[in-house]
């Protein structure tokens with residue numbers, strides 16, 4: 240599907256939502272900026288075209304759970320109901336919401352804190368109760384040569400024991416951009432781990448832009464990987480028998496996935512990823528598919544020029560939603576709880592620049608039928624559903640907070 244977009248107008252298209260293309264020239268690198276995006280978007284799937292901000296959710300309030308944090312990144316819950324979360328600078332904290340007690344976890348892996356990179360996602364093994372395994376994604380290396388690794392330690396009390404790197408990608412990039420880094424467990428006991436494209440031009444490796452390795456099957460840059468619990472490629476990964484392809488690859492062509500969620504009802508994997516200037520995406524991920532970056536995208540360079548003339552190409556998957564201007568999506572949750580019956584089966588996508596949480600109303604086939612937003616008024620780094628059925632989110636700043644959404 241070839242889609243034409245013209246500044247100031249909107250193209251109606253099936254399955255892809257795109258907002259008004261921002262024609263304002265250079266945009267700030269949204270990951271580092273703090274300006275609220277002028278949010279405008281369209282609703283996908285039904286050839287509906289609406290311009291302007293998506294409708295704002297009303298009738299809810301924010302309840303702060305823990306505050307005074309420094310750039311929290313990943314969060315999840317221990318079986319006893321305590322929250323365990325990372326802060327990018329290299330801390331893991333266990334927080335007891337009943338007593339308010341905070342405990343610092345020791346035994347962490349080595350962490351490079353540089354730009355967008357640091358200690359990032361955290362996730363428990365599905366059989367954590369039996370094995371105590373905590374998985375973390377961590378930037379390692381130096382400012383000049385770094386990458387994101389998957390590490391694991393066994394939580395004993397407040398200490399990680401035997402912390403080791405399970406998977407290390409095959410590239411070393413420069414600088415502090417595009418570390419990817421979400422973890423998502425699948426029902427078969429394998430996990431997905433996202434890696435970014437390594438950074439905007441002029442970020443390069445051996446004279447080739449890191450972005451241009453994304454379509455190379457012998458590079459881990461810009462891929463979603465599927466690994467077993469020990470960080471190895473499962474035998475049923477899609478490219479294990481393809482000569483020259485890395486066996487860990489699950490899907491191809493991603494700029495920077497920072498949100499992953501699984502819908503157990505429709506058995507669908509969802510991911511959100513950053514475009515550059517425009518063209519943030521929500522994709523429904525399928526094994527072995529190619530999501531197009533940087534050959535097909537709604538995104539433009541931060542300095543204004545197009546990256547490619549193609550917003551869509553045969554053989555490449557279109558996003559289910561494309562957002563311009565960018566909310567800079569980070570954190571993605573599928574809601575399957577009982578605290579908000581009207582949101583059951585919907586996706587919730589955090590936004591850094593957008594300073595909001597976008598709700599994607601999915602129909603019974605996984606089509607996105609409606610978009611709304613919770614205006615959080617702070618950069619949102621993560622969204623997760625707690626064991627109590629509430630939607631939690633983490634803001635992205637010094638003095639950040641983790642809060643939950645309470646309906647009136």
Ligand SMILES: [Ca+2]
Nearest residue numbers: 520530531532
């Ligand atoms: Ca794409």
